[in-house]
Amino acid sequence: MGGALLLTLLLAAVPLSLGGGGGAHPGYSDDDESACTVDAGAELLRRMEERGPDRRIIDITHAVVPDLPAFATGAVAGPMLRLRESMADGSEYNLSELRMECHTGTHVDAPGHINQAHFAAGLDVDTLDLHVLNGPALLVDVPRNTNITAMEFLNIPRGVRRVLFRTLNTDRKLMWRKGGDMSYVGFTEDGAQWLVDNTDIKLVGVDGLSVASFDHLISAHVVFFKTPDIIPVESLNLDDIEAGIYMLHCLPLRLVGAEGAPTRCILIK
Numbered sequence: 001m002g003g004a005l006l007l008t009l010l011l012a013a014v015p016l017s018l019g020g021g022g023g024a025h026p027g028y029s030d031d032d033e034s035a036c037t038v039d040a041g042a043e044l045l046r047r048m049e050e051r052g053p054d055r056r057i058i059d060i061t062h063a064v065v066p067d068l069p070a071f072a073t074g075a076v077a078g079p080m081l082r083l084r085e086s087m088a089d090g091s092e093y094n095l096s097e098l099r100m101e102c103h104t105g106t107h108v109d110a111p112g113h114i115n116q117a118h119f120a121a122g123l124d125v126d127t128l129d130l131h132v133l134n135g136p137a138l139l140v141d142v143p144r145n146t147n148i149t150a151m152e153f154l155n156i157p158r159g160v161r162r163v164l165f166r167t168l169n170t171d172r173k174l175m176w177r178k179g180g181d182m183s184y185v186g187f188t189e190d191g192a193q194w195l196v197d198n199t200d201i202k203l204v205g206v207d208g209l210s211v212a213s214f215d216h217l218i219s220a221h222v223v224f225f226k227t228p229d230i231i232p233v234e235s236l237n238l239d240d241i242e243a244g245i246y247m248l249h250c251l252p253l254r255l256v257g258a259e260g261a262p263t264r265c266i267l268i269k
């Protein structure tokens with residue numbers, strides 16, 4: 001069966017099953033028409049499940065563990081989970097609580113991180129555009145002997161909106177090292193300005209602690225956040241992935257009022 005036909009069936013199933021049965025749960029409806037579309041939907045789901053797990057999914061998120069490097073020389077994130085109720089202590093259930101910096105591990109920055117006007121305007125992580133966070137992306141390797149400066153030679157075409165920059169950080173396994181290392185590679189101020197002026201990139205992914213190199217920590221962020229429409233995604237795990245074109249999906253937590261948030265990011269080949 002063609003993809004277009006499947007889609008038509010799926011779309012047809014939605015309004016009919018909602019409308020059928022006079023408000024009764026569609027699964028229990030006597031309405032013939034509705035039952036028919038529920039069957040078609042079930043058949044479609046069964047076929048989709050039969051295809052098995054999607055083996056094209058690549059996780060590019062670092063696991064949240066106490067050893068994650070933090071943003072200071074030699075610093076680690078430390079314990080983030082605490083078992084508040086424990087079965088070992090006689091509770092009927094285990095229940096953990098989470099306490100972490102919003103910029104720990106794989107995370108996004110919101111415009112208010114460095115720009116007070118954007119923060120005051122309420123541009124928190126909850127306002128980040130899911131259409132920027134999800135879509136086609138280019139994974140590129142940059143030269144290993146420099147921070148990310150103006151990189152015309154990468155020839156990133158206009159219209160490309162999401163680029164993940166793999167750097168020396170991945171080779172040095174900096175995100176796997178116990179303790180932050182401020183010699184990580186990131187954008188310099190002029191590199192950030194080059195990107196803003198010469199590309200259409202709206203999502204900038206990096207494999208280090210920050211999108212900005214330590215010597216340009218504030219100045220490069222200021223350039224990126226001059227307008228609020230660029231989303232930095234930091235501390236990605238780009239180990240052993242071929243450079244190329246992927247579908248990127250990043251789903252940050254909806255932390256209202258926060259200027260950063262942990263995010264799960266995956267690529268689909």
Ligand SMILES: *[C@@H]1O[C@H](CO)[C@@H](O)[C@H](O)[C@H]1NC(C)=O
Nearest residue numbers: 083085086087088089093094
């Ligand atoms: C609950 O937590 C305790 C203490 O960490 C652990 O030993 C136990 O396996 C946990 N039980 C369940 C059901 O997760």
Ligand SMILES: *[C@@H]1O[C@H](CO)[C@@H](O)[C@H](O)[C@H]1NC(C)=O
Nearest residue numbers: 145146147183185213214215
């Ligand atoms: C990148 O810049 C940092 C300081 O911001 C520096 O320590 C590091 O050596 C630079 N890396 C390269 C490859 O030039």
